[in-house]
Amino acid sequence: MTGGGARLPGETPAVPGLTGRHASGILAKTVQTGAEFLRSLAVPYTYDPRRNTYVLFGLLWGLPIPVFSIGLDCWLTNGASSGNLLAEGCRAVLDRPLHLFFLAHPFLFATIFGALGTMRHDRDRAIGHLIVELEDRIRELDAANEKLKELDRLKSNFLANVSHELRTPLVSMMGYAEMLLDGRLGPVADAQREAVATVLHNAEKQHRLISDLLNFTRFEAQPRLDVRPFALREVALRTAESFRPLLAEKGVTLGVPPDTCDGRVLGDVERIEQVLSNLVSNSLKFTPAGGRIGIAWEPGKGRAVRVSVWDEGRGVAPEERARLFDRFYTSQSPSSSRMGGIGLGLSIVRDILAAHGSAVDVQSRPQGGTVVSFELPQANGELPPGLARLRDGPAIPAAAGPAAVAESAGTGGSVPPASGTPKPVRPETAGGRA
Amino acid sequence: MTSRTAPHVLVVEDDPLTRRMLGVLLASAGITSTTAADGLEATSYAATDRFDLVITDFSMPERNGVELIRTLRHRLGGVPVLMISAYPESEIRKEGLDDAGVEFVAKPFRTADLLAKVRAALAGAASGADAPEGPPAGTVR
Numbered sequence: 001m002t003g004g005g006a007r008l009p010g011e012t013p014a015v016p017g018l019t020g021r022h023a024s025g026i027l028a029k030t031v032q033t034g035a036e037f038l039r040s041l042a043v044p045y046t047y048d049p050r051r052n053t054y055v056l057f058g059l060l061w062g063l064p065i066p067v068f069s070i071g072l073d074c075w076l077t078n079g080a081s082s083g084n085l086l087a088e089g090c091r092a093v094l095d096r097p098l099h100l101f102f103l104a105h106p107f108l109f110a111t112i113f114g115a116l117g118t119m120r121h122d123r124d125r126a127i128g129h130l131i132v133e134l135e136d137r138i139r140e141l142d143a144a145n146e147k148l149k150e151l152d153r154l155k156s157n158f159l160a161n162v163s164h165e166l167r168t169p170l171v172s173m174m175g176y177a178e179m180l181l182d183g184r185l186g187p188v189a190d191a192q193r194e195a196v197a198t199v200l201h202n203a204e205k206q207h208r209l210i211s212d213l214l215n216f217t218r219f220e221a222q223p224r225l226d227v228r229p230f231a232l233r234e235v236a237l238r239t240a241e242s243f244r245p246l247l248a249e250k251g252v253t254l255g256v257p258p259d260t261c262d263g264r265v266l267g268d269v270e271r272i273e274q275v276l277s278n279l280v281s282n283s284l285k286f287t288p289a290g291g292r293i294g295i296a297w298e299p300g301k302g303r304a305v306r307v308s309v310w311d312e313g314r315g316v317a318p319e320e321r322a323r324l325f326d327r328f329y330t331s332q333s334p335s336s337s338r339m340g341g342i343g344l345g346l347s348i349v350r351d352i353l354a355a356h357g358s359a360v361d362v363q364s365r366p367q368g369g370t371v372v373s374f375e376l377p378q379a380n381g382e383l384p385p386g387l388a389r390l391r392d393g394p395a396i397p398a399a400a401g402p403a404a405v406a407e408s409a410g411t412g413g414s415v416p417p418a419s420g421t422p423k424p425v426r427p428e429t430a431g432g433r434a
Numbered sequence: 435m436t437s438r439t440a441p442h443v444l445v446v447e448d449d450p451l452t453r454r455m456l457g458v459l460l461a462s463a464g465i466t467s468t469t470a471a472d473g474l475e476a477t478s479y480a481a482t483d484r485f486d487l488v489i490t491d492f493s494m495p496e497r498n499g500v501e502l503i504r505t506l507r508h509r510l511g512g513v514p515v516l517m518i519s520a521y522p523e524s525e526i527r528k529e530g531l532d533d534a535g536v537e538f539v540a541k542p543f544r545t546a547d548l549l550a551k552v553r554a555a556l557a558g559a560a561s562g563a564d565a566p567e568g569p570p571a572g573t574v575r
Contacts, residue, residue, distance in 0.1 A: 163521070163522075167542055171541045172451040172452045175545055184462035203542075
């Protein structure tokens with residue numbers, strides 16, 4: 001039976017190699033080899049020099065059969081040899097035609113061995129072709145790889161240069177605007193102040209867009225993480241601080257849990273700050289004046305901390321939820337077409353969190369608005385495999401981390417040591433307009 | 435030594451508008467500065483004058499910020515350095531920067547942040563721990 005049979009319940013699994021699947025494989029192989037053998041038989045003897053050695057080998061292999069049979073016949077008939085072995089042999093053959101059958105054996109063996117030789121030669125040649133082809137492919141791939149590396153290097157250079165060139169004009173723009181607003185360059189009338197504030201605001205917006213685009217491309221090219229323990233609270237406060245002017249302008253408050261809970265987690269502090277910043281930025285787009293946004297954390301599954309950013313915006317339609325984190329996706333509703341954005345913020349969030357081994361969860365709040373949440377391992381917990389791999393890879397050297405990382409990673413300083421599981425806390429308002 | 439009551443900052447920046455802006459910003463905060471357009475010019479200033487702080491760009495013609503810092507370390511000892519650049523910090527560190535006394539400020543920066551760092555660096559330099567022949571403590575502040 002060669003068919004792959006359905007096993008009866010309780011039947012012991014078949015020995016590997018003797019299952020129906022295997023047996024049919026062996027049969028197919030046998031048929032294939034047989035066909036190859038027959039094909040080889042049809043090839044003329046002069047097919048190749050190697051085959052001749054096989055033919056000779058077959059001749060020699062088969063020679064003892066007629067020699068033995070005829071010799072035995074002669075010995076039994078005559079008892080002792082007359083001296084002329086050849087004449088005696090010929091007579092024996094003529095006496096008993098059965099010897100012709102034995103005489104044919106060397107030739108039969110020569111044919112069979114010859115065919116086997118041809119098969120072997122054909123296979124060797126096929127393997128030789130494959131090896132040559134393989135080497136060609138390897139060379140092609142090497143060349144393509146080199147080309148890609150070169151392109152990647154060019155791309156990195158290009159990005160670094162574009163980033164530099166796009167940011168440089170903003171430096172003096174924003175610097176002068178801030179100096180004007182601070183009154184460092186003389187008194188400023190209210191109307192002028194408003195004008196300069198608009199210039200500054202839009203320069204900042206431009207800066208954020210450039211950073212988004214560059215962070216996205218850079219992270220996509222080299223998703224490396226600098227994983228260390230850090231306090232979520234510090235990152236959340238920094239995020240809140242950076243949004244203070246925007247929050248004030250829109251009349252939205254941003255809540256960060258009070259300092260009873262640090263939320264010590266493991267991750268790339270810079271990337272997580274980017275995640276929070278992108279999520280808050282997105283929430284801010286959809287939260288009306290007077291609304292609230294919050295960053296919160298609580299114990300998650302196992303040894304994880306669940307971080308969430310909630311808002312009181314218009315919420316996310318279920319059909320929109322799936323596409324929300326797609327690259328270049330922007331909300332299609334007419335009310336949000338004025339929201340701006342290039343559809344990268346949330347895809348960056350998704351990529352960074354995926355690199356941290358975490359998924360992003362979007363839920364609607366019953367009281368309106370949205371909660372976006374994700375999980376990070378506790379600072380004293382184990383790294384998820386993906387995170388460990390990224391960390392152990394050729395990552396940025398530890399010294400390359402920004403000062404903020406060093407501060408929060410240290411045991412001393414303003415960060416108290418890990419305090420076990422963080423408790424869920426009610427958000428308090430921080431930042432925003434009074 | 436009483437002549438050195440005001441801190442003196444060397445600003446090295448190749449973009450003329452940014453260079454001028456930095457000069458104006460420091461002047462508005464009451465800090466004297468000398469501006470240089472590239473590493474060579476900065477080196478020549480450092481040969482004749484002493485500075486309490488160097489603010490330098492990273493990407494410049496002739497000599498980049500990291501090379502400049504190496505040169506200036508010989509002339510100015512452990513002078514604190516603020517490196518301002520639109521390039522990411524990690525890129526700059528690839529140049530093999532010995533980062534003792536070097537702080538990074540990303541461009542574009544908040545003027546308030548930059549001034550805070552400048553003041554902190556000047557205060558640190560004034561404490562005189564790393565200035566071999568610096569001014570007596572207390573004269574700068």
